[in-house]
Amino acid sequence: YIHIINKADMAASKGLKILVGCKRVIDYAVKVRVKPDRSGVVTEGVKHSMNPFDEIAVEEAVRMKEKKLAGEAVAISVGPPQSQETLRTALAMGIDRAIHVEIPLAQLEKLQPIHVSKLLAKVCESEKPDLVILGKQAIDDDCNQTGQMLAALLDWPQATFASKIEPSQDSKQLRVTREVDGGLETIDVSVPAVVTSDLRLNEPRYATLPNIMKAKKKPLAKMSPDQLGVDLQPRQEVISVEDPPVRKAGAKVESVEDLVGKLREKGLVK
Amino acid sequence: ASLSFTVGRSFLCRPVVPYSSVSNAMRRSLSSASPMSGSDASAEPNTDKLFTAEHEAMRSTLRRIIEQDINPYVDEWEAKEIFPAKQLFKKLGNAGLLGVTRPVEYGGLGLDYSYSVALAEEYGRVNCGGVPMAIGVQSDMATPALARFGSHELKEQFLRPSIAGDLVACLGVSEPTAGSDVASIKTTARRDGDDLVINGSKMWITSGMQADWMCLLANTEASVKDPYLSKSLICLPLDLPGVQRARKIRKIGMHSSDTAQLFFENVRVPASYLIGEPGQGFIYQMLQFQEERLFGAAANLLGLELIIQETAEYARQRKAFGQSLLDFQTVHFRLAELLTEVELLRSMVYRATAKYVAGNDVTMLASMAKLKAGRLVREVTDSCLQYWGGMGFTDEVRVSRFYRDGRLLSIGAGADEVMLSIICKYMRTLPKPPKK
Numbered sequence: 001y002i003h004i005i006n007k008a009d010m011a012a013s014k015g016l017k018i019l020v021g022c023k024r025v026i027d028y029a030v031k032v033r034v035k036p037d038r039s040g041v042v043t044e045g046v047k048h049s050m051n052p053f054d055e056i057a058v059e060e061a062v063r064m065k066e067k068k069l070a071g072e073a074v075a076i077s078v079g080p081p082q083s084q085e086t087l088r089t090a091l092a093m094g095i096d097r098a099i100h101v102e103i104p105l106a107q108l109e110k111l112q113p114i115h116v117s118k119l120l121a122k123v124c125e126s127e128k129p130d131l132v133i134l135g136k137q138a139i140d141d142d143c144n145q146t147g148q149m150l151a152a153l154l155d156w157p158q159a160t161f162a163s164k165i166e167p168s169q170d171s172k173q174l175r176v177t178r179e180v181d182g183g184l185e186t187i188d189v190s191v192p193a194v195v196t197s198d199l200r201l202n203e204p205r206y207a208t209l210p211n212i213m214k215a216k217k218k219p220l221a222k223m224s225p226d227q228l229g230v231d232l233q234p235r236q237e238v239i240s241v242e243d244p245p246v247r248k249a250g251a252k253v254e255s256v257e258d259l260v261g262k263l264r265e266k267g268l269v270k
Numbered sequence: 271a272s273l274s275f276t277v278g279r280s281f282l283c284r285p286v287v288p289y290s291s292v293s294n295a296m297r298r299s300l301s302s303a304s305p306m307s308g309s310d311a312s313a314e315p316n317t318d319k320l321f322t323a324e325h326e327a328m329r330s331t332l333r334r335i336i337e338q339d340i341n342p343y344v345d346e347w348e349a350k351e352i353f354p355a356k357q358l359f360k361k362l363g364n365a366g367l368l369g370v371t372r373p374v375e376y377g378g379l380g381l382d383y384s385y386s387v388a389l390a391e392e393y394g395r396v397n398c399g400g401v402p403m404a405i406g407v408q409s410d411m412a413t414p415a416l417a418r419f420g421s422h423e424l425k426e427q428f429l430r431p432s433i434a435g436d437l438v439a440c441l442g443v444s445e446p447t448a449g450s451d452v453a454s455i456k457t458t459a460r461r462d463g464d465d466l467v468i469n470g471s472k473m474w475i476t477s478g479m480q481a482d483w484m485c486l487l488a489n490t491e492a493s494v495k496d497p498y499l500s501k502s503l504i505c506l507p508l509d510l511p512g513v514q515r516a517r518k519i520r521k522i523g524m525h526s527s528d529t530a531q532l533f534f535e536n537v538r539v540p541a542s543y544l545i546g547e548p549g550q551g552f553i554y555q556m557l558q559f560q561e562e563r564l565f566g567a568a569a570n571l572l573g574l575e576l577i578i579q580e581t582a583e584y585a586r587q588r589k590a591f592g593q594s595l596l597d598f599q600t601v602h603f604r605l606a607e608l609l610t611e612v613e614l615l616r617s618m619v620y621r622a623t624a625k626y627v628a629g630n631d632v633t634m635l636a637s638m639a640k641l642k643a644g645r646l647v648r649e650v651t652d653s654c655l656q657y658w659g660g661m662g663f664t665d666e667v668r669v670s671r672f673y674r675d676g677r678l679l680s681i682g683a684g685a686d687e688v689m690l691s692i693i694c695k696y697m698r699t700l701p702k703p704p705k706k
Contacts, residue, residue, distance in 0.1 A: 049330070085323050092327060206334040209366030209379055212327045 015071030016191065018061045019129035020095065021120060022054040022077045024086040025140040038240045040109060050086045053135025055093075057197040059204035060165060061133055062094035069167065070131070072096050076123060078116050080108055084220065091215035092207035098220045099123060101228070110234035113141075115225075117149035122228040124154055129192060131174070136161055136196040147196035157189040161198040320620050325388040331365055332392045344397045347526035348671070351518070353401055355438045355480045359408055363435020368409045372417050376425050377433040383561060386410060387568045387623045394572030397668060399675030400527030402569055407476045408432065410565050411683075412439035412485045414558035415503050419546030428483055428505045440481035442472040442506070442532070443555065449474070450685050452487070452552065453497035457534065459488040459504055461541060466490070466504060468512075468537040474682070478530025479518050483507045491549045501551035505543045512537035523674030559684065560632055563640035566683050568619050570643050570676070574612045574650050577672055578605050581654040588659075601657055608650050615642050634696040641689035644680030651676045 026032060027047040035042055050058075064070035075090035076099040077083040087098035101119050103111055124132065137144035151158035159165075159176035163184065168175040173188045179198050189195075207215070225232050253259045263269045339361055347353040362368050370385045372378025379385070386409075393402035416429050431437040448455045457470025468488060475484070483505055490502040508515070514533040521529055546554060582605055585596035596602055622635035651673040655662035658669050665671075680686045694700040 085326075088323060089327060089330075206331045206365065207327060208364065209328050209331065209370065211366075212324055212331070213379060213381075215327075216324065 015069055016064065016130040017128070018064060018070045018073045019120075019124065019127055019132045020054070020057050020061045020073060020075045020090065021132070021134040021146070022058060022075055022086050022090050023051045023135070023138045024048050024077065024079050024083045025051045025138055028052060028139060034241050034243050038242060040238065040241050048082065048086075050089050051135050051138045051140075053137060053139070053197050053199070055135075055204040056199070056201050057133040057135050058090045058093050058095060059202045060197060062205075063202060064165070065094065074099065074127065074129070076101065076120065078111070078119050079103055080105060087220055088212075088215050089207060091218045091220070092212045093205060094211070095218075097218055099127075099223060100220060101223045101225065103225065103232070107225075107232050110236075111232065112234065112236060113143045113145035113149055114235065115230065115232050117146050117153055118230045119225060119228055120146070120150050121153040122230060123223070124150075124192075131191055132156075132194045133165075134194065134196050136198050147194050151194040154192075154194070157193045158195070159187055159189050159193060160196040162195050163198050163200045165195060165201070320384050320624055321388055325385060328367075328370075328385065329388055329392045332367060332389055333395060335361060335365060335367075336392070336395050340401060341395075341397050344401065344526065347401070348398055349525075351520075351525045352479065352528045353404070353526045355404060355408075355477055358401075359405075359435035359438060361435070362405065362409075363433065368405075368435055369433030370409070372413065372429065372433055373425075376417070376430045378417075382627045383564070384623055384627050386561070387564060387619065390565045390568035391572050393569050394574075394576070396573075398524075398526050398671055399573075399678070400524040403524060403678075404477045404527045406565055406569065407441055408439050411558070411562050412441045414561065415545050415551075415554035416485065416505065418557075419550075419554055420505075421542065424505055424543065424545065432483075437482040438477055438480050440475050440477045440484050440508075442475055442478075442484040442486040444474045445471060446473045446531070450688050452555070455487060455489065455501070457486070457488040458492075459486070459490050459502065459539075459544075460492070461490070462538075464541055465538045466541050466544065468504070468506065468534045468539065471516075471531065471533045473531050474519065475530045475532060476527055478532055479515055479528035481508055484532075485545075487551050487555060490544070490551070494549060498552045499549050502548045503545040503551040503554055504539065505545065506537070506539060508532075510537050510539070522677070523671070524678055560626060560636040562683050563636040563689075564619060564622055564626070564632075566679060567615065567636075567639035567643035568623075570647050570679065571612060571616050571619065573672065574647065575609070577650065577654050577669055578609050578612070581605060581657050581669065584661075585657050595657065604653055604657075608653060611646055612650070615639065615646055618642065634693060637684070637689040637692040640679075640684055641686055641693070644686055644689075647672075647676035647679050 025048060026041070026043065027049045030047055032046075033042045034040075058075060061070060061073040065073050073095045074097055075087055075095040077087050078101040079086070080103060083102070084100055087100055091098055101123070120132070132147075132150065134147040134150070136147065147160055148158060150156075159174070159178060161179045162176045163179045164177035166175050167173075168188045173190045174193060174195070175186060175188050176195060178185045178187065179200065251262070253262060260269065339358065343353070359368065366379060367389065369376070369378030370381050370389060371383055372380070374380040390406070390410075393405065396402050413429055413432055416425060420429065428437065428439075432439045442457075443452060443455070445455050445457060455470075457468065457472065459466040459468045468486070470488065472478070472484075472486070475481075478484075486504045486506045487501055488504060489500050490504075491500040494500040506513075512535045514535070516531045516533050519529045519531060545551075582596060582602070585601050585605075586594050588595040618635065618639050622632045622639055625635065626632045651669060655669045655673050658667060661667050662669050662673075691700060
């Protein structure tokens with residue numbers, strides 16, 4: 001008589017359950033080009049990878065598992081079919097299972113953080129994570145909204161721009177150090193909570209080859225926005241996308257007096 | 271305010287951190303993808319059936335290691351004429367990169383050769399030839415016979431730690447008087463009780479100064495007349511008395527790879543260190559030549575592509591006689607010709623790999639690929655260097671190093687002439703040896 005233990009249940013009974021968001025974006029090293037019709041940027045045939053801040057989020061979740069603060073880590077991605085590759089990367093880094101909310105290509109370009117946060121909120125209703133970690137912003141749109149909106153929709157506390165996550169003194173909450181304009185702010189948040197990762201939270205591992213092969217066997221579930229009952233109607237219309245203006249040449253000056261003189265000439269100082 | 275900061279991640283450093291040399295700055299922007307060449311296998315969605323998402327994921331991991339742990343140090347290693355193999359191989363071993371096709375029982379991944387080729391291609395991203403060459407010896411050239419024919423004890427002692435990156439391996443075949451003519455090597459390993467006693471010397475041994483052990487080819491069967499059946503492969507620890515690492519050979523290229531000449535004077539190893547069957551050493555060595563040759567060809571593809579792109583970017587910026595150098599038709603047409611040849615070579619490598627993975631003998635195709643690769647590297651680097659002009663002749667740009675490093679491919683791992691002989695054998699045009 002073989003007693004089969006559900007690994008997921010066992011893990012979940014001790015430690016937090018973490019949901020990590022990852023977005024597939026154009027790779028950071030690619031020289032992005034604007035489409036000739038100025039409706040957007042060229043994505044066809046261009047290298048894509050996981051948003052770097054999301055890699056940091058995934059790494060944090062895996063580290064929390066290794067420290068036994070977390071029991072189960074689930075990755076979720078909202079995007080086109082190729083987002084599966086992004087999820088496989090997360091699985092190869094140590095995430096237990098993945099969820100792919102597939103967005104049809106027609107609606108992909110018009111997808112906004114408000115839609116993504118609604119989809120994530122719906123998934124949180126069924127998955128019931130203790131902690132959601134998202135990258136602070138995606139490097140393609142730089143919105144920096146999804147984490148905040150998600151927390152508001154769920155009415156959960158939020159701790160954005162995290163550079164450190166640890167248990168609070170009484171171990172009942174999470175103590176998060178945030179990077180803000182004035183320096184570092186440390187707050188305690190009760191779980192469940194939404195945290196967004198900033199650059200200095202950690203240095204993500206690269207997936208080892210054995211883990212890449214193991215990731216193939218980890219579960220990856222698919223969902224659609226319809227199943228989740230979320231309307232993807234766009235609320236914004238992109239009018240045009242243009243290259244940033246070419247930086248004009250500067251001028252060198254010999255002394256502070258010259259500098260002040262030039263600033264006066266340009267009417268920048270009185 | 272966002273704090274601009276580098277933790278080994280360059281994405282917050284857009285625009286590019288200033289480098290001392292022009293070519294370094296361009297290399298950064300070209301490092302991962304270029305819309306210019308739709309052929310960069312890492313840029314476009316994978317349409318080749320040969321490579322799956324897992325191949326791409328492994329290449330990504332290797333790319334990270336190259337960008338973090340190898341390329342920042344290449345200039346230093348080239349100047350020092352050695353690289354820290356122990357440290358680097360441990361990092362590669364931890365990532366699982368050194369035993370991709372080796373048995374799972376000894377720490378390998380047990381995958382097929384297409385994975386080796388995918389990774390070999392990615393090694394073209396390293397800014398020199400020496401380090402990938404040494405890695406290739408460790409992962410693909412020193413251990414195939416051991417993995418296939420060695421005893422369990424031998425594999426535990428030598429294969430497992432080599433895959434883990436704990437021991438540095440080298441391959442000891444060539445001698446001062448025998449390079450292409452492997453059958454005429456003179457090193458002997460004579461049976462004395464339970465030991466083998468080794469006498470002789472080896473030459474041009476990659477990683478020979480640093481290696482912990484050598485996969486040695488030596489004459490063991492004194493009574494066998496046939497030179498192809500008188501040799502054996504032996505695992506030789508290099509810290510034994512009688513092993514002399516005589517000198518590090520100074521070369522015109524591949525500087526970061528230490529190349530050694532070694533002497534063996536009555537070196538004793540247990541007879542059990544012989545791999546597989548005595549007398550089969552030459553055959554064992556020949557069996558893995560297909561892989562070695564495909565590796566050599568695959569490892570240069572990306573480097574060639576990148577140097578062509580880099581040369582185009584340089585020529586675009588460089589002004590001569592009132593226009594950009596790139597606008598001269600001879601320049602942009604020539605670069606197009608060269609890229610065409612690179613793509614042809616790539617197709618041949620992929621085709622040979624696919625056939626090999628399917629269980630076929632690809633000796634002829636692999637030899638053709640190696641032959642073409644050696645010649646193409648010389649042609650591409652020579653033509654590109656010309657367009658860099660005076661700068662191409664300096665140490666400050668990458669093309670000059672590639673020109674020097676690339677020259678070895680037509681010589682090592684099977685000289686062009688040997689490749690041609692093999693192809694002629696398949697064509698049945700090779701003359702019969704003169705009757706004695």
